[in-house]
Amino acid sequence: MTDAPVFAVVGHPNKGKSSVVATLSQNDAIAIALEPGTTRHSQAYPLRIDNEVRYTLVDTPGFQRPRQVLEWLQAHSLSASDRAETVAAFVHQHRDDPRFQDECELLGPLIEGAGIIYVVDGSVPYSAENESEMTILRWTGQPSLALINSIGPDDYSEAWHNALGQFFQVVRKFNAVSAPFNQHLSLLKAFGQLQPAWEAVLDQAVLQLSGQRAQRKEQAARLVATALEDLMAWQEQRTLTASQLAGHSRDSLAEQLRQRWYRHQRQREQALRLAIEQLYQHHRIQRQEAELTWHSEHDLFSDNSRQTWGVSKAYLATAGFGAGAIGGAGLDAITLGASLGTGALIGGLLGAAGSYFYGDRLKLPVLHLGVLRNGLQTARFGPVQDIQFGYVVLGRAVDHWWHVSHRNHAGQDLLDLEPTDRHWLEELASAYRHDIQHALARCRRQRALSSDQRHRLAVAVEAALDTYSQWRQSRG
Numbered sequence: 001m002t003d004a005p006v007f008a009v010v011g012h013p014n015k016g017k018s019s020v021v022a023t024l025s026q027n028d029a030i031a032i033a034l035e036p037g038t039t040r041h042s043q044a045y046p047l048r049i050d051n052e053v054r055y056t057l058v059d060t061p062g063f064q065r066p067r068q069v070l071e072w073l074q075a076h077s078l079s080a081s082d083r084a085e086t087v088a089a090f091v092h093q094h095r096d097d098p099r100f101q102d103e104c105e106l107l108g109p110l111i112e113g114a115g116i117i118y119v120v121d122g123s124v125p126y127s128a129e130n131e132s133e134m135t136i137l138r139w140t141g142q143p144s145l146a147l148i149n150s151i152g153p154d155d156y157s158e159a160w161h162n163a164l165g166q167f168f169q170v171v172r173k174f175n176a177v178s179a180p181f182n183q184h185l186s187l188l189k190a191f192g193q194l195q196p197a198w199e200a201v202l203d204q205a206v207l208q209l210s211g212q213r214a215q216r217k218e219q220a221a222r223l224v225a226t227a228l229e230d231l232m233a234w235q236e237q238r239t240l241t242a243s244q245l246a247g248h249s250r251d252s253l254a255e256q257l258r259q260r261w262y263r264h265q266r267q268r269e270q271a272l273r274l275a276i277e278q279l280y281q282h283h284r285i286q287r288q289e290a291e292l293t294w295h296s297e298h299d300l301f302s303d304n305s306r307q308t309w310g311v312s313k314a315y316l317a318t319a320g321f322g323a324g325a326i327g328g329a330g331l332d333a334i335t336l337g338a339s340l341g342t343g344a345l346i347g348g349l350l351g352a353a354g355s356y357f358y359g360d361r362l363k364l365p366v367l368h369l370g371v372l373r374n375g376l377q378t379a380r381f382g383p384v385q386d387i388q389f390g391y392v393v394l395g396r397a398v399d400h401w402w403h404v405s406h407r408n409h410a411g412q413d414l415l416d417l418e419p420t421d422r423h424w425l426e427e428l429a430s431a432y433r434h435d436i437q438h439a440l441a442r443c444r445r446q447r448a449l450s451s452d453q454r455h456r457l458a459v460a461v462e463a464a465l466d467t468y469s470q471w472r473q474s475r476g
């Protein structure tokens with residue numbers, strides 16, 4: 001038993017009703033189509049937090065014959081006091097009438113007590129055609145809110161606002177595809193204002209959604225941290241008999257293990273992408289991203305590889321800065337209190353300069369052959385030699401997380417993780433950078449992280465997520 005409010009999302013076909021439902025119920029499985037008439041039946045989509053329904057949105061077909069419906073209602077109503085009953089009578093009498101199937105479907109939830117969310121497209125001019133629909137909705141007597149959802153580039157929202165204000169208790173602009181999360185919350189609060197019984201429930205839902213969002217960020221950071229550990233430490237092994245070994249050239253063995261190593265790294269990164277998307281309840285994102293791969297001649301700082309990986313020179317120079325800062329930490333300790341951490345600064349500059357001036361090529365994993373034991377020899381490839389690799393993985397993961405966590409469930413665009421020139425890493429507090437650097441260095445040497453180190457890495461990655469968000473926001 002739940003007293004969670006129900007809202008029927010109604011309006012003309014193809015104005016973004018299903019998109020509003022998808023976004024507010026965080027469900028990307030809702031039919032959103034270019035063709036009108038995709039939705040033939042009303043369908044309820046509950047939003048659950050901790051397994052409890054907090055509110056439900058009902059996706060409905062659009063109005064087809066509003067004028068005829070209104071004529072019928074006017075002919076059957078005696079006074080303003082019987083209008084809601086007249087609407088109910090219309091639905092009961094026309095249940096099996098194919099001409100009014102869509103109207104019966106969409107009015108059904110309203111006569112059962114659902115609130116109204118009326119969706120219009122603010123990018124096309126206001127038309128009086130909508131007045132029959134709006135009048136019918138007003139006759140239901142249900143709490144009502146109108147959303148101006150602009151699909152195209154033009155803006156007629158002011159005219160819409162003036163008209164809608166006469167029919168609905170609250171009128172809001174809300175873009176189902178691009179509205180940021182805080183607008184979802186403020187919309188829920190507005191719903192709470194429509195009916196006293198809903199206020200506490202929806203205020204609670206707002207708190208829970210905020211809490212859930214914070215929790216998801218923390219979980220995302222843990223997922224990224226675990227992937228970093230795995231990717232940095234990964235080693236491909238193969239144990240061969242002496243005769244098998246004789247049948248292989250060293251090069252062909254290295255090549256075989258190298259292929260396997262790359263495949264694993266790519267799959268591990270893909271698994272991280274999917275885990276992040278699932279965490280945010282996105283199950284059908286189409287993503288375009290350069291593969292995590294390179295050739296032995298790839299120079300880490302060449303435009304070519306940076307573009308391939310989607311990370312910038314400045315970003316990697318900053319990673320180099322982080323690396324240098326560790327080297328300088330000793331200096332820092334000596335000068336502690338006497339200077340403002342200039343030791344770390346100088347070390348950092350040297351690290352960055354080293355990256356630039358000494359042609360810092362990404363040091364690739366190499367093949368190691370173990371000693372012959374009982375006629376068997378183990379060949380090992382990996383882990384990666386170069387800590388910069390960890391920063392490449394981190395930069396890509398943070399960018400992907402940002403796009404997923406800011407994506408509405410009505411979004412259908414290809415998620416194109418285009419490289420941009422980003423140098424947000426320098427804005428991450430140095431203590432976090434140290435923790436990341438230490439963890440990456442340890443994993444590279446295949447030394448397991450202690451639970452404390454693991455925790456610190458996750459905390460530092462979460463700080464990186466915050467830093468990246470702020471950095472993006474500051475760039476508008």
Ligand SMILES: Nc1nc2c(ncn2[C@@H]2O[C@H](COP(=O)(O)OP(=O)(O)O)[C@@H](O)[C@H]2O)c(=O)[nH]1
Nearest residue numbers: 013014015016017018019032033151175176177
């Ligand atoms: N750009 C943009 N497109 C939207 C938005 N809302 C809906 N659309 C598009 O408009 C079309 C109709 O949307 P849909 O939600 O299926 O409308 P419905 O028929 O009212 O349920 C789809 O192609 C959507 O992708 C929006 O906020 N922004």
Ligand SMILES: [Mg+2]
Nearest residue numbers: 017018038039
């Ligand atoms: Mg629809």
